[in-house]
Amino acid sequence: MTTLLIPVSYHGQGKNAELAHITLEAILAAHPHGDVAAVVIGQPGTAAALQADLSQAGVSAIYAAEADDALLSLGVTETDVISKIAVDKACNGIVLPDSVLNREIAGRLAARLGSGIASDVVALTAPNTVTHSIFGSQLDVHATVHGPTPVVILRNGVVEVPADSEAQSEKPLVEIEEVEIPRGGTARSVRVTSMTPEETSDRPDLTTAKIVVAGGRGVCSPENFATLVEGLADELGAAVGSTRDAVDLDYCAGATQIGQTGVTIAPELYIGLGISGAIQHKAGMQNAKRIVVVNNDPEAPLFSIADLGIVGDATEVVPALLELLHDQD
Numbered sequence: 001m002t003t004l005l006i007p008v009s010y011h012g013q014g015k016n017a018e019l020a021h022i023t024l025e026a027i028l029a030a031h032p033h034g035d036v037a038a039v040v041i042g043q044p045g046t047a048a049a050l051q052a053d054l055s056q057a058g059v060s061a062i063y064a065a066e067a068d069d070a071l072l073s074l075g076v077t078e079t080d081v082i083s084k085i086a087v088d089k090a091c092n093g094i095v096l097p098d099s100v101l102n103r104e105i106a107g108r109l110a111a112r113l114g115s116g117i118a119s120d121v122v123a124l125t126a127p128n129t130v131t132h133s134i135f136g137s138q139l140d141v142h143a144t145v146h147g148p149t150p151v152v153i154l155r156n157g158v159v160e161v162p163a164d165s166e167a168q169s170e171k172p173l174v175e176i177e178e179v180e181i182p183r184g185g186t187a188r189s190v191r192v193t194s195m196t197p198e199e200t201s202d203r204p205d206l207t208t209a210k211i212v213v214a215g216g217r218g219v220c221s222p223e224n225f226a227t228l229v230e231g232l233a234d235e236l237g238a239a240v241g242s243t244r245d246a247v248d249l250d251y252c253a254g255a256t257q258i259g260q261t262g263v264t265i266a267p268e269l270y271i272g273l274g275i276s277g278a279i280q281h282k283a284g285m286q287n288a289k290r291i292v293v294v295n296n297d298p299e300a301p302l303f304s305i306a307d308l309g310i311v312g313d314a315t316e317v318v319p320a321l322l323e324l325l326h327d328q329d
């Protein structure tokens with residue numbers, strides 16, 4: 001029987017851990033091709049907190065590698081654990097939900113296991129056959145990933161998780177199998193010595209939000225970003241996104257960056273304010289179902305994929321829009 005291994009992404013730690021939506025996407029993408037085994041790496045209690053949701057999502061095995069320092073080596077421990085399970089359990093492939101850390105781990109896994117790797121995968125047609133997006137999402141190509149344990153990084157937002165999944169009949173709990181974290185062997189020359197907790201907000205999660213309001217260099221200042229981009233997002237119950245330039249200029253936090261080196265989104269509605277539409281940004285948002293663009297340059301490339309384009313100054317258009325929305329309240 002074919003088994004695909006999924007390293008689980010989650011928010012929070014220990015008993016407060018919650019399954020990330022991207023893990024559900026990876027499980028759904030892998031399911032048609034065999035059994036799905038999940039591996040949870042983190043602080044003690046994490047796997048137990050995720051057990052019910054993973055069972056409900058249909059995994060057939062849950063491996064837990066837990067220790068207080070499990071996540072303090074920037075991917076080395078994860079690589080040790082995942083590659084050992086892949087070999088010991090004779091897994092036929094590894095599907096990682098996309099994240100900055102998982103890209104690092106995926107590269108290490110492919111090297112360790114002597115297998116090929118495919119990133120930006122938008123469809124899995126067999127454990128070793130994928131469609132993946134290349135050249136900043138300009139082309140989709142079919143590829144076969146060679147080697148004993150093909151490593152695949154699934155792009156976020158490409159698998160629709162049915163809303164009624166919660167209404168499905170309750171599945172029995174899958175037992176947790178503890179696995180030892182290999183100590184020694186790989187030199188641990190990098191240790192994380194402190195961490196800044198992720199900033200939390202009441203806004204929806206950027207990767208799964210139905211509406212995203214994104215701002216670029218054209219909003220002109222951090223103050224404008226707060227009033228125009230975040231203000232409109234809050235009015236619409238939307239998540240906040242940005243371009244890399246906006247992040248580099250300190251208009252907003254790095255976690256809001258959409259694009260090739262940021263997050264990939266596929267919301268119902270994307271509103272881009274003062275964003276030119278570089279291919280690296282489009283790579284992360286062009287799957288939005290509706291795209292609205294506000295830019296004072298009618299030649300801005302983002303207009304070419306817009307459903308509604310407004311040629312105008314964002315500092316005038318957005319306050320007018322906010323006023324209209326307030327009048328409707």
Ligand SMILES: Cc1cc2nc3c(=O)[nH]c(=O)nc-3n(C[C@H](O)[C@H](O)[C@H](O)COP(=O)(O)OP(=O)(O)OC[C@H]3O[C@@H](n4cnc5c(N)ncnc54)[C@H](O)[C@@H]3O)c2cc1C
Nearest residue numbers: 216217218243244259260261262274276280281296297314
């Ligand atoms: C390897 C690599 C990876 C990258 N990864 C990413 C990525 O993941 N995400 C990303 O976003 N970028 C990425 N970039 C950067 C990318 O190439 C662009 O530089 C960036 O997306 C541009 O951001 P921007 O649209 O905010 O700025 P600009 O390109 O400077 O555009 C600003 C726009 O605002 C408009 N404007 C100005 N004033 C106003 C106003 N008052 N009202 C309305 N409109 C106004 C201008 O007409 C212009 O079109 C990457 C680049 C490289 C080389």
